[in-house]
Amino acid sequence: LAKTTQPISMDSYEGQEVNITCSHNNIATNDYITWYQQFPSQGPRFIIQGYKTKVTNEVASLFIPADRKSSTLSLPRVSLSDTAVYYCLVGRNTDKLIFGTGTRLQVFP
Amino acid sequence: DTGVSQDPRHKITKRGQNVTFRCDPISEHNRLYWYRQTLGQGPEFLTYFQNEAQLEKSRLLSDRFSAERPKGSFSTLEIQRTEQGDSAMYLCASSFGPDSNQPQHFGDGTRLSIL
Numbered sequence: 366l367a368k369t370t371q372p373i374s375m376d377s378y379e380g381q382e383v384n385i386t387c388s389h390n391n392i393a394t395n396d397y398i399t400w401y402q403q404f405p406s407q408g409p410r411f412i413i414q415g416y417k418t419k420v421t422n423e424v425a426s427l428f429i430p431a432d433r434k435s436s437t438l439s440l441p442r443v444s445l446s447d448t449a450v451y452y453c454l455v456g457r458n459t460d461k462l463i464f465g466t467g468t469r470l471q472v473f474p
Numbered sequence: 475d476t477g478v479s480q481d482p483r484h485k486i487t488k489r490g491q492n493v494t495f496r497c498d499p500i501s502e503h504n505r506l507y508w509y510r511q512t513l514g515q516g517p518e519f520l521t522y523f524q525n526e527a528q529l530e531k532s533r534l535l536s537d538r539f540s541a542e543r544p545k546g547s548f549s550t551l552e553i554q555r556t557e558q559g560d561s562a563m564y565l566c567a568s569s570f571g572p573d574s575n576q577p578q579h580f581g582d583g584t585r586l587s588i589l
Contacts, residue, residue, distance in 0.1 A: 406563075406585070407583075408581050408583050409565075410580070414577055457575065459570075461522060461532075462578060463519070467516055
C-alpha cells in the first residue's frame with residue numbers, strides 16, 4: 366500500500382487560505398487520494414477524495430497533478446474551528462486505511 | 475443521527491480485566507472496520523468484516539483480542555486480560571463494499587484507559 370509524506374505541522378491565521386501538500390510517490394493505478402480531518406477525542410471525518418485533476422466540495426479543494434505523485438488539500442479562508450489534524454491517505458476505500466501521523470494545523474485569530 | 479455509533483465512549487479498567495466495546499455502523503453499510511489510535515499517532519488498522527465474515531486481521535490483533543459481527547450489523551471488540559499497552563482510542567468505521575469506492579465513515583471511538 367502506498368505511503369504518504371506530509372508536513373508535521375502548519376500554522377495559519379483566520380481568513381487565510383491553507384494548502385497542505387502530500388507526497389505519495391508509489392501510488393498505484395487504482396488508488397484514490399483521500400483526506401480526513403480529526404479533532405481531539407473524535408474520529409476522523411472524511412473531507413474530500415479524488416483520483417486526478419481537481420475536486421472541489423463545500424469545504425475544500427483537492428489538486429492532483431497528472432503524475433499523481435502528490436496532492437494538495439486547499440482550505441479556503443480558514444477559521445479557528447479548522448484547527449485539527451489532517452490526514453492524507455492513498456488506496457482504495459474498501460481496503461484498510463493506512464494513516465500516517467498527519468499534519469497538525471493550528472489557526473490563530 | 476445515522477452515523478457510526480460506538481459504546482461506551484470511555485472505559486477505565488484495571489490491568490488484567492476483560493473489556494468489550496460495541497460498534498453500530500451506518501445501517502446500509504456492509505463493511506465494518508476496527509482501528510486503534512494512540513496519542514500523537516494516526517489510527518492503525520486492526521480488523522475488518524464484510525457482513526458477518528471477518529476478512530482480515532492485523533498482526534496488531536494479538537490472541538487477547540477478538541472481534542465479532544454475528545448478524546452482519548453491529549460488531550463487538552473484546553480485549554481479554556488487558557495490559558497497560560492496550561490504552562488507546564478504539565475506532566470503528568463502516569462503508570459500502572467491496573465494489574463501491576465510498577469513503578469509510580468513523581465513529582468517535584471508545585477511549586480505553588488501563589490503570
